[in-house]
Amino acid sequence: MPTPDDSSTGERIKEQRRRARLSQRALAQRIPYSYSLLNQVECGARVASAAFTAAIAVALGIDVTLLTGPSQATGAQHRRLAALVRPIRESLSLYDLAPGGRIPARPVADLVSDADRLCQEVRATHLRKAARALPEVIGDLTLAATTVPTTETWRALASTYRTAHDIAVKLGFPDLAFVALDRMGWAADRASDPCLAAIRQYRRALGHAEAEQGLGRRLVEAGQALVVDLRSREGLAVAGQLHLGASAVAARAGDSSAVDHHIAAARELAERVGGEAPEVHWLSFGQMNVTLHEMGAAITMRRYDDALRQARALKLPPTTLTSRRSRYLVDRALVEMETGHLDASLRNLVAARRTAPEQTRYHPRTRETVTGLLHTSRRTSESLAGMATWIGL
Known part of the structure; x- marks a missing residue:
């Protein structure tokens, strides 16, 4: 069944469409999606994907946040995650102030190692562990950069801001992600590092x-x-x-x-x-x-047949990063669902959960796929029901 959040997204689309004085067919002609899908989303029978919602926002000339509403996590989940990222938010807000009451900065080599370790934690999908450790590392690097500034220190500080961005994206805090990228640009400028600055633009492009x-x-x-x-x-x-x-x-x-x-x-x-x-x-x-x-x-x-062929031909090597393997499994689950292979879709979701539970739980495509499976399955298996409960449906 559609969830309350899914239904409200459809209701928001209907409200904004009516404000623009457009019929469903008129709006459907402006987007790369069918009239049938628009009708199903508005009445709550289908989940609105991120790409679909973005296309509606462009067609109506409005900000996408008018359609998305609250985070896709449940209220309780969102409160827990908000508490987890609050110290990160504070450290980004105080980016231009050296932490008070701290001892002199540790050796730069140790700070650089800490910044690299946090990047590795995120790519291993240990999001909570990285989120808890990040504010202190940002503080230490800020102290070092403001007292004895070096190119290496500014690079490491830019790296921690990038880690803050990645955590914010994966946990569903896009506003915090944009702030982190601003801080990353600030530090990359001081490091005079064109590659870091270019990576920031890449991340900004994906966000916009x-x-x-x-x-x-x-x-x-x-x-x-x-x-x-x-x-x-x-x-x-x-x-x-x-x-x-x-x-x-x-x-x-x-x-x-x-x-x-x-x-x-x-x-x-x-x-x-x-x-x-x-x-x-x-x-x-x-x-x-x-x-x-x-x-x-x-x-x-939405070329799902092509995507399915590519997904099934792809063999990830054992050295593949955990975050990448999990994303592949979630993407494949969505493609299998969209092409009618429901059992295979659920198997890939289960594998993604086993591989990287934190990342899989909060990924929007996980929710989209589970919702699709609930709509199209003749019966809700115990495994599917458990997955739905786990992600908060």
């Missing part, structure tokens, strides 16, 4: 691409301009990741030719990088990353 396709493209282009002359392994990997970001932006705009162009450019750069590059800003850029983004673009453009 849902509602503003033109802005997403401009942000990617701004990042590309920062690394255009770099020929190092680091520069090539960051440039390749920017092409992957551009492919995601293009997919949300339904521009398949642009998607193909950027995927091809990313593959060529991955060939030049040679193998995966996990050491480059934790991007793990390489051919596997390109293939996963190609599949993601197919999902975004």
